Amino acid sequence: MDSDEVSGIVTNMIPRGARVLEIGCGTGSLSRIVADTCAAEVVGIEPDSRRAERATARGLQIHVGYLNLELIHKIGSFDIVLLADVLEHVPNPQAMLLLSRQTLRVGGAVVVSVPNVAHWSVRVDLVRGRFQYQPGFIMDATHLRWFTLDTLKALLVSSGFKVTSAQATAGLILPANVHRRPWRWLPSSYRVYLLRFGCRHWPMLFGCQHVLKAEMV
Numbered sequence: 001m002d003s004d005e006v007s008g009i010v011t012n013m014i015p016r017g018a019r020v021l022e023i024g025c026g027t028g029s030l031s032r033i034v035a036d037t038c039a040a041e042v043v044g045i046e047p048d049s050r051r052a053e054r055a056t057a058r059g060l061q062i063h064v065g066y067l068n069l070e071l072i073h074k075i076g077s078f079d080i081v082l083l084a085d086v087l088e089h090v091p092n093p094q095a096m097l098l099l100s101r102q103t104l105r106v107g108g109a110v111v112v113s114v115p116n117v118a119h120w121s122v123r124v125d126l127v128r129g130r131f132q133y134q135p136g137f138i139m140d141a142t143h144l145r146w147f148t149l150d151t152l153k154a155l156l157v158s159s160g161f162k163v164t165s166a167q168a169t170a171g172l173i174l175p176a177n178v179h180r181r182p183w184r185w186l187p188s189s190y191r192v193y194l195l196r197f198g199c200r201h202w203p204m205l206f207g208c209q210h211v212l213k214a215e216m217v
Contacts, residue, residue, distance in 0.1 A: 005169040006030070006084065006113055006209060011037040013111050013165055013213040018079040021045070021103055023067055023096070024086040028055025034082070035060070043075055067099055077105045083112045085209075087155075088143045097159040101216060109215040110161060116168065116207045117146040121176035123205075137174055138208065149203065149210050161214035170199040171208025 007030055014020060018040045022031045025044030028051075035042040044062045046052040052064045063071060081100040087093040100110055115138040122138060125131065133141035147155075153163050171177050172192055178184065183191050198206035 005172065006211060007033045007037075009167045009169065009211045010034065010082065010084065010111055010113070013211070014038045014040060014080050014082075016040070019043075019077075020080045020082055021075070021078040021100075022082040022084065023100065024083065024089070025051075025055055025060070025062065027051050028058040028060045028062065030082070030084055031055065031060050032058045040080075043078070045071070067096070067103075069099075069102070072099075072103050075103075077108075078103050079105055079108050081108070081110045083110060085113055085115070087112060087152075088114050088140075088145045088147065091144055093145055093155060094159050097156065097161070101160060104216055107215065109164070109213055110156070111211070111213050112152070112156070113209050113211040114147045114152055115140070115143070116148065116204070116210055118148040118204055119171070119174075119176075119208060120205050121174075121180065137171075147210070149207070152210055152212060156212065156214040160217060162217045163212055163214045165213040166203075167211050168199050168203035168207025169209045169211065170195040170206065172196075174208050177208070 016039050020034055020040045020042045022044045025031045025046045028044055031042045031044050034040050044055055044060050045067055046062055047066055049064050052062045055062045081103055090096050119138055133139055156163055177195055
């Protein structure tokens, strides 16, 4: 996914000086941006030890493993829990959200990003009878769950959250938006303009990822 688009939206959803827990922080690239842009204290959790080492090398506080009650008691409470491209990789996204609630302070919120399975490219492929996994992006073969904007909102509400903000990324580097017709025929500047316009006005069709902020209720 387009990390620049996601990081721009995410940092706008996080208040300055917040204490942030990023679950599944990977190599820490987004955590580092959040820490620097939002003047935030960021703690990361990452199950892959090699990725965790790279995140630690960025000057971040990283815990290797998975979120659990023992770790929650150890690391304390947070203003924001960040789940960037995580929920689609876990077998029970609601269990993850309910566990995340236990780390949040009163008035805290989760910031979540997921790929949009209702993107125009997926719809076109389904009409043609195709559902082909890919090495990355929306049809990543490692995804266990699939979300539209409405199903993500419903999941957050059923987990005890109130959605307060929702934005979508245009997916400017998404292969379908670069190499497939009609986009590949357009000058890059015009293509970018049209993709952003479409994402802004029809996010459920042209949004590559949905990024939502939801507060505890």
